[in-house]
Amino acid sequence: MLALKAENISKQYRLGQVGTGTLTHDLNRFWHQIRGKENPYLKIGDTNDRSSKGSSDYVWSLHDIDFEIEQGDAVGIIGRNGAGKSTLLKLLSKVTKPTKGKIYTNGRIASLLEVGTGFHPEMTGRENIFLNGAILGMTKKEITRKFDEIVDFSGVERYIDTPVKRYSSGMYVRLAFAVAAHLESEILIVDEVLAVGDAEFQKKCLGKMGDVTKGEGRTVLFVSHNMAAVNELCNTGILLDQGKVLIQDSIDKCIIEYQKKSGHISSYDKLNDNFAIENKNISINKYSVTPIEGNVLNVTSGARVKIEFTSKIKASTLDLSFYLRNSHEVTVMSTGIMVSSTGDDGEYSVVFEIPANTLNEDGYYFEMFWGINRSDVAFKTEAFGFEINGIRNQFGEIIKSPGVIFPIIKSTIKKL
């Protein structure tokens, strides 16, 4: 049985400042309406591409989207920033209406675009549980019934009669998520809300959400940039790109496609992955990034990059150079490696290391060049990348420190 079906949904947004020209546009729209004509501003509109300057003030954040979701599925909605993920969630959770199209749903929808919506700082934890629960659509009876469970899940029992403005941010999120986690609904919509909170609690939340889909047969729609979490929670996926559904398939396929699209393939094996990264000169066989120390790729682990390829040309020299860029397209570093000073064809394996305590938490990708004869580019790709995870700071929280690099700063302290 289907839990949800979207038919041709589109959402148009107006760019720039709403205000200047609003009245004239409204009047023009009204004038078309009374003559029985179509809204003139619906015909125009660019696809939502941030980087290029469009010709119109209106953009389609979502354009003619169709999909169906089976009941009990956990669907990961992925895509780059601006692909339309949040807009889709907003439409599904009825926060705003689609410009065109219809969405059919079956059963109660609970949406969690943010934890702690409507929390009032002056009210106590207890009062806020009731307020937030009511905002999310629970009745007082339901909340009373689940109250102990919620408090227990949140782990802030001691502070339950203290105004939440005295809570630490962690406690605040715990309490807020606890309320949301106990919502009873057939369809649960979750935006990337788990970015805050400590690792233990994040795990607990993911676990709770996992229970929701696997145990209780609920349908979950989950938006996240955290591919590990998406992979763990979801069984199917929808990949959005520039307001359109690129593919709807199993979550694995969606993630691979997403990484290909965003230039972040963190591992590749020609034998297993059914796409080739090659041209007539160079063909990539394998690519992997592993931590030098430990088993998680993070700020302190360093990264060992291994790339295997086949060179199909003979040249006088063969080298591999790369620019390393972060998610903000900042070139963090660049270097060149001489692969062969004789330039023979055949298979090569190149391993290089990016030292620990260098890169800050972020997503990175390589712009790689295979150069021959010290002048010509034989092959160029931006397909590969990796993700550096954060580490706990001295307070035990995983919060990204600002900055491109994250070196160890030596300090000497003396009390004078």
Place this chain on the structure above:
Amino acid sequence: MNEQKWSNVIESKHSLFRLNLKEVWQYRDLVLMFVKRDFISSFKQTILGPLWFFINPILTTIVFTLVFGNIANLPTDGIPPILFYLAGNTLWGYFSTTMLSVSNVFAGNAGIFGKVYFPRLVTPISTIISSFMRLSIQLVLFFIVLGYYIYLGEVQPNYWAFFSPVLIIFLALFSLGLGMIFSSLTTKYRDLSLLLGFGVSLFMWFTPVILPTSLVKQKLGSYGYLADLNPLTPIFECFKFGFIGSGDFNMTRLLISFTFIIIVLFFGIVVFNKSEKSFIDTV
């Protein structure tokens, strides 16, 4: 092609008059929680707490009595000035605070509205109830003062006093209707919110809060009918007539005013419903 039954359809268009009161009823607990929130947030960390409900009208009435009664020597239709200003103030306070806070519903709750769906009508309704609680406390004060003057024999209430709940309901509906219109318009045109605070205080002078209708009419001369155009005037006059036994009260005008209020309310609902669906894109 749709063999399956769907419990809900989200689409771009919906009826302007569909109020969805059933859904609001399902969210009745939320209405109460919002009322509680308003109450708690106004008096947290104050020493006097809800006593401020009293202090406010007392101080205003004293100032009005001194300035307009004693210094400016404005007539009060033969009613003891304190009672005249207190009655006007209590009603006006209810109207203006309700109207202003309802008109702020979209702008003030954008954070919540942008993140979660519930029938938006819940917010104005809870606003009306919160200010109604405040009004009831202030009415207690009014009745105490009224009792004192009845004891002195200076005023004589009549049966119209029992009509006052109806008056208050229409006052609430009027502030709701106007507030909804303004709240919907201010989502796009912020100019209105600036104009509104100003407009409300100006409007007070056309309502018999400080100036009795008789005086306004007398001063306006042949334009005296303008005073009757204000739908609040008959309500205020009827209220004073019932409790204090004087005032320029006329049944026809009251009925016209009620009709006007219903029309405003209707219009408010339409505009509110229309902007509710996508205000979050423009706010």
